[in-house]
Amino acid sequence: MPWVFDPHRPLYLQLAEKIEAFILAGTYPAGAKIPSVRDLAKEAAVNPNTMQRALAKLEEDGLVITQRTSGRFVTEDKKEIAKARNRLAQEEAMQFIMKMQKLELKKEEIQAIINKMLGEMKV
Amino acid sequence: MKAVLTAKGLGKDFGRKRVLKNIDLELEKGKIIGLLGPNASGKTTFLKLANGLLTPTAGEIRIAGFAPGPESKKMVSYxxxxxxxxxWMRTEQLVEFFADFYEDFNVDRAHDMLKRLQVDPRDKLKTLSKGTKEKVQLCLVMAREAELYLLDEPIGGVDPAARDFILETIISNYREDSTIVISTHLIADIEKVLDYVIFLKEGEIVLASPVDEIREKEGKSVDTLFREVFKC
Incomplete structure (x- = not known):
C-alpha cells in the first residue's frame, strides 16, 4: 500500500511525520530497528533521497539514532518519545481549539463539550 | 567533479526553427530529476543531444566531462x-542482445523484472501489447548499471497501474551514485519520486529547483506550479 501524501507540502516532512506516528503508536517500539531507507522508500513509493532526508530529520529531533554499522534504531530513551508524543498532542489540541474558536465557542463551552464526550466514552 | 551532465549555452535549430536556446545546466549525481514541459518544449531534443543522436547548433553538452560518444554511451542508459x-525477438533473446551490447547489463535483474511483469521469456515482442512492450523496454534500460539514465516519457503510453510498476522499478533500481532524468508532462503521477525539476518552455529553462523547495516556498505542488507556468 503506497502511503498517501498532500502534494502541496514538502514530502520529507510528511514522511517524517508518518514514521514518527509509527514510533508513537508502538509499531516501531523504543530500541527497535527501523527498516532500511531503501525498503522504506519502496514501501512508501518515494525517492530514497527523500526518505533519507526524513530520517535525518527524525535523527535531529532525537527520535532515531544511527549506528554506523548496523543501521537505524528508534531511540531507547523513553523520555524522548514521551516528549514527541506530548508535542504532537499539543499541536493536535491546538488545531482543535482553533477550529472550535472559529465556531464562536467560548472556553467553557469547549471544555464542556470535551468533558461530556470523554464522560460518555466507554474505554 | 560531481556534475554528471553539464550544458553550456546549448542550442539547437532545425532549419529556421529554434528548438532549444541557451541552455545552461548542471545535473548533480545521485538525484532523480524531472525534465518537465508541455509538448514541443524541447525535452526530447535535449535528451537526443545528450545521447549524441543530434549535434548542437550552439554551445556544448558533456556527460561526466565527455562529449557524447563511445565513452559517454558506456555510462548512459537511454x-x-x-x-x-x-x-521478432523473444524477450529472452532481447536480454541476451542487451547483455552482449552493454558491459554493465545485469542479466539476473532483467529476468527478475520481466518475471514481475509476468512476461514469458519465450514471448516474441510482436505478440505483446503496446503498453507491455514499453514496460519490457524500460526493464532492459533499467537493468543496466549505468551512471546516468535518460528516460524519455517512460509513463506516457501506459495505464495508471503500469505507471506504479514503472515508478517502483525506477525507485528500486536506483542506486545512490546514479542519476535518473525522466522527461514527462504527466507530473502528478511522478512528482513524489523526484528530487529536482527542470521546467522547459519553448526551448528555454524557466525553472530549475529542488522539489521540496517548491512545496516549502510556494506551498504548492509541482503539478499546480506547472499548470500556472504553462497556462494557455
Missing part, C-alpha cells in the same frame, strides 16, 4: 521515445 527493438 530510453528513447520510440521503440527500436526487433519485433
Amino acid at each position: 530510453l528513447p521515445e520510440k521503440t527500436y527493438l526487433n519485433e
Whole structure:
C-alpha cells in the first residue's frame, strides 16, 4: 500500500511525520530497528533521497539514532518519545481549539463539550 | 567533479526553427530529476543531444566531462521515445542482445523484472501489447548499471497501474551514485519520486529547483506550479 501524501507540502516532512506516528503508536517500539531507507522508500513509493532526508530529520529531533554499522534504531530513551508524543498532542489540541474558536465557542463551552464526550466514552 | 551532465549555452535549430536556446545546466549525481514541459518544449531534443543522436547548433553538452560518444554511451542508459527493438525477438533473446551490447547489463535483474511483469521469456515482442512492450523496454534500460539514465516519457503510453510498476522499478533500481532524468508532462503521477525539476518552455529553462523547495516556498505542488507556468 503506497502511503498517501498532500502534494502541496514538502514530502520529507510528511514522511517524517508518518514514521514518527509509527514510533508513537508502538509499531516501531523504543530500541527497535527501523527498516532500511531503501525498503522504506519502496514501501512508501518515494525517492530514497527523500526518505533519507526524513530520517535525518527524525535523527535531529532525537527520535532515531544511527549506528554506523548496523543501521537505524528508534531511540531507547523513553523520555524522548514521551516528549514527541506530548508535542504532537499539543499541536493536535491546538488545531482543535482553533477550529472550535472559529465556531464562536467560548472556553467553557469547549471544555464542556470535551468533558461530556470523554464522560460518555466507554474505554 | 560531481556534475554528471553539464550544458553550456546549448542550442539547437532545425532549419529556421529554434528548438532549444541557451541552455545552461548542471545535473548533480545521485538525484532523480524531472525534465518537465508541455509538448514541443524541447525535452526530447535535449535528451537526443545528450545521447549524441543530434549535434548542437550552439554551445556544448558533456556527460561526466565527455562529449557524447563511445565513452559517454558506456555510462548512459537511454530510453528513447520510440521503440527500436526487433519485433521478432523473444524477450529472452532481447536480454541476451542487451547483455552482449552493454558491459554493465545485469542479466539476473532483467529476468527478475520481466518475471514481475509476468512476461514469458519465450514471448516474441510482436505478440505483446503496446503498453507491455514499453514496460519490457524500460526493464532492459533499467537493468543496466549505468551512471546516468535518460528516460524519455517512460509513463506516457501506459495505464495508471503500469505507471506504479514503472515508478517502483525506477525507485528500486536506483542506486545512490546514479542519476535518473525522466522527461514527462504527466507530473502528478511522478512528482513524489523526484528530487529536482527542470521546467522547459519553448526551448528555454524557466525553472530549475529542488522539489521540496517548491512545496516549502510556494506551498504548492509541482503539478499546480506547472499548470500556472504553462497556462494557455
